Amino acid sequence: xxxxxxxxxxxxxxALIRKLTALADxxxxxxxxxxxxxxxxxxxxxxxxxxxxxxxxxxxxxLYLELRRALDGTDPDxxxxxxxxxxxxxxxxxxxxxxxxxxxxLRQYLYDAYEALWLDAARHSSxxxxxxxxxxxxxxxxxxxxxxxxxxxxxxxxxxxSLRRTQDALNALWPDVGQLFQAEEGEAELTAAGxxxxxxxxxxxxxxxxxxxxxxxxxxxxxxxxAEQPGRGHHTEHLAPLLDEMQRVxxxxxxxxxx
Amino acid sequence: MxxxxxxxTTQAIWAALATVPDPEIPVVSxxxxxxxxxxxIGETGAVTxxxxxxxxxxxxxxxxxxxxxxxxxxxxxxxxxxxxxxxPPWSTDWIREDARERLREYGIAPPAPAEDGLIQLQxxxxxxxxxxxxxxxxxxxxxxxxxxxxxxxxACKEPFEGFKSV
Numbered sequence: 001x002x003x004x005x006x007x008x009x010x011x012x013x014x015a016l017i018r019k020l021t022a023l024a025d026x027x028x029x030x031x032x033x034x035x036x037x038x039x040x041x042x043x044x045x046x047x048x049x050x051x052x053x054x055x056x057x058x059x060x061x062x063l064y065l066e067l068r069r070a071l072d073g074t075d076p077d078x079x080x081x082x083x084x085x086x087x088x089x090x091x092x093x094x095x096x097x098x099x100x101x102x103x104x105x106l107r108q109y110l111y112d113a114y115e116a117l118w119l120d121a122a123r124h125s126s127x128x129x130x131x132x133x134x135x136x137x138x139x140x141x142x143x144x145x146x147x148x149x150x151x152x153x154x155x156x157x158x159x160x161x162s163l164r165r166t167q168d169a170l171n172a173l174w175p176d177v178g179q180l181f182q183a184e185e186g187e188a189e190l191t192a193a194g195x196x197x198x199x200x201x202x203x204x205x206x207x208x209x210x211x212x213x214x215x216x217x218x219x220x221x222x223x224x225x226x227a228e229q230p231g232r233g234h235h236t237e238h239l240a241p242l243l244d245e246m247q248r249v250x251x252x253x254x255x256x257x258x259x
Numbered sequence: 260m261x262x263x264x265x266x267x268t269t270q271a272i273w274a275a276l277a278t279v280p281d282p283e284i285p286v287v288s289x290x291x292x293x294x295x296x297x298x299x300i301g302e303t304g305a306v307t308x309x310x311x312x313x314x315x316x317x318x319x320x321x322x323x324x325x326x327x328x329x330x331x332x333x334x335x336x337x338x339x340x341x342x343x344x345x346x347p348p349w350s351t352d353w354i355r356e357d358a359r360e361r362l363r364e365y366g367i368a369p370p371a372p373a374e375d376g377l378i379q380l381q382x383x384x385x386x387x388x389x390x391x392x393x394x395x396x397x398x399x400x401x402x403x404x405x406x407x408x409x410x411x412x413x414a415c416k417e418p419f420e421g422f423k424s425v
Contacts, residue, residue, distance in 0.1 A: 045399035045409065052401035059316025063345075132345040136315055139348060139373075139425045140405075147400045 008127075012193065013071055015186025016127070018089070019196060020068045021079070022184055022232055025090040027061035028080055029239070030054075030111060032246050033098045042101055049147060053108065056140050060115075063133045070129065081250035085240040089232040093176040095239045102155050102165035107173055109148035110210065114180050116141040117205045121197030130195065149213065156218035167220055175226025181206075182229055267336055269298045272306060275330045282319040282326070283404045286365045289323060293353025296344060305338035306331050311349045314405040314425075351425050363388040367407065368421035385421045387412035397421075 008016065034054035041047035065076035094111065098104050119141055122134035155166045181203040183191075190196040214220045250256075276298070277290045289295055289310070297309040308327050312320050324341045331339045351370035354362075359369035368388045385408075387395050392414035399409035407420045 045401075048403065049399060049401035052405055055316040055318065055405060056314065057316070059314065063315055132348070136312075136345045136348040139350075140314060140316075143400065143423060150400075 008071075008195075011186060012190060012195070015184065015190055016195065017068055017071055018184050019187055019190065020064045020071075022089045022091075024061040024064040024068070024076075024079075025088050025232075026094050026111075026180070027057040027064070028246075029088075029090040029242065030094040030108070031057040031061070032242055033094065033096075034104070034108065036098050037104065050104075050108075053144050053147070056144065059140070060137045063137060067129050067133060077250070081247045082254075083243075085235055085243055086233075088235070088239060088243065090235070090239065091176070091179040091232060092229075092234070092236045093173065093179055095236045095242065096172075096176070097238055099169065099172075100165055102162065103169040103172065105148055105151040105155060106166060106169040108144070109152045110173060110177055111180070112141060112145040112148050113210050114177075114202070114206055116145045117202050117209070118197055121202055124194075125196065126194035152214070153218055156214075156220055163219075166218075170214065170220055171223045174223045176229075178226055179229040179232070182231075184232070267300060267304065267306070267334055269300060271334060272298045272300075272308070272331055272336075275334055276308070276327060279323075279326045279330050282322045283317075283406075284362070284365070284367065286361045287354070287358045289327065291355050291358035291361075293349065293355070294323065295327070303338070304336065305340065306336045307340045307342060309342045309344055311344055313349050317405055349425070351422060354422075362422065366419055368410070368419060370422040370424040373424045385410060387415060387417070388419055388421075389417050390415040395419075 031054040034050045034057070037050045038047060041050055061080070062076060065074075065079055068074060068079075069076060093107070096107075099107075116138065119134045119138040123131055123138060125131040125134065152166065155162045157163075181199050183199055187196060187199070191198050211222065215222060273290065273295075276295050277288050279289045281287050281289060281292055281294075292313065294310050294313060295308065296311055297307075299307045299309075301307065308331060310323070310327060324343070328339045328341050350373045352373050354370065362369045366388055368385050371384065384393060385395055385397075386393055387410075390412060392412055394413045395410045396413060397408055398411050398418070402409045402420050406423055406425075408423055409418065410421050411418045
């Protein structure tokens with residue numbers, strides 16, 4: 001059976017708000033990085049594909065922030081467009097500059113695999129509104145994963161140059177990826193209550209899917225895992241300039257009704 | 260002068276909604292797509308339409324919401340609420356059979372039956388909407404809208420769009 005919002009304790013509610021915001025923040029920042037390719041991708045089809053993926057990720061961020069709105073009444077647009085870097089809770093993994101095409105595709109792939117598996121598990125959340133959102137978003141996320149998995153393969157098995165770039169991207173990204181699987185404050189209690197997926201189980205499935213694909217299928221070498229990650233309050237220097245760019249229009253016209 | 264109208268029925272509302280086109284694929288309506296879940300008329304005559312979004316990031320959602328509201332107001336309803344629900348999640352299996360045929364005639368390959376829950380790295384088989392051949396290549400796994408992919412048919416050499424199976 002699924003539980004209505006009213007059965008959440010105050011601590012659970014605060015922890016869920018933190019988690020929903022972290023999930024949304026990752027999606028917003030990654031979507032912004034993906035959107036930076038608009039008009040610049042190597043071929044038209046990929047320009048369109050990345051714009052599509054970014055649009056989906058923003059859609060998912062919207063779903064998470066609507067769940068948050070139901071808990072504390074905050075406006076999703078205000079959260080996205082008025083919080084400063086200090087208030088954002090994105091992972092450093094999604095903040096890094098878009099890099100080259102191999103970096104962009106590999107990051108999106110590692111993220112898509114994480115998101116698809118997290119959503120798959122969240123479909124069984126005991127918190128009905130989250131289960132609904134996850135069921136919706138999961139169907140869309142599969143397409144991202146199919147797309148980026150194929151690109152990683154194509155790049156790794158392509159030319160020596162594309163292989164070198166893909167390996168460089170993996171070396172750069174691998175130490176950061178663990179932050180996606182790090183629990184937020186109070187998350188353990190929500191997991192115990194069946195409200196949130198068990199991150200350890202999601203990570204195990206992720207390893208089972210991604211590691212053989214990268215090594216056996218794509219012939220890439222896994223770099224050593226990163227050290228323990230600091231919390232989501234610790235950002236890269238890349239977040240603030242990204243937010244400046246992303247929030248410029250909203251901040252200039254805070255009362256605009258039509259875009 | 261007052262205009263007298265026949266009392267509003269849910270049947271009339273459904274019929275009106277059947278004429279509201281999908282803004283991105285105008286050959287099908289919002290009811291053809293299975294987006295309208297429920298129509299209720301309250302005791303005071305206030306109308307509530309429940310609809311479900313197709314893709315969560317679809318930029319046409321607010322246009323769809325506004326067109327649904329307008330279509331009901333055009334029938335004379337004073338108060339209209341358009342609610343959205345995610346449960347159960349929309350699936351391309353809900354697109355009506357005759358609408359699939361219209362999609363095909365319009366040049367968009369209708370979706371294959373949706374699979375639930377499988378994480379697989381392979382795409383579904385798709386048939387060319389023009390010559391019905393399966394000898395097709397996907398040239399873009401994302402198309403001009405969130406719901407479509409791009410293909411080329413190797414039999415008749417025509418490019419076409421295909422609906423994703425969601």
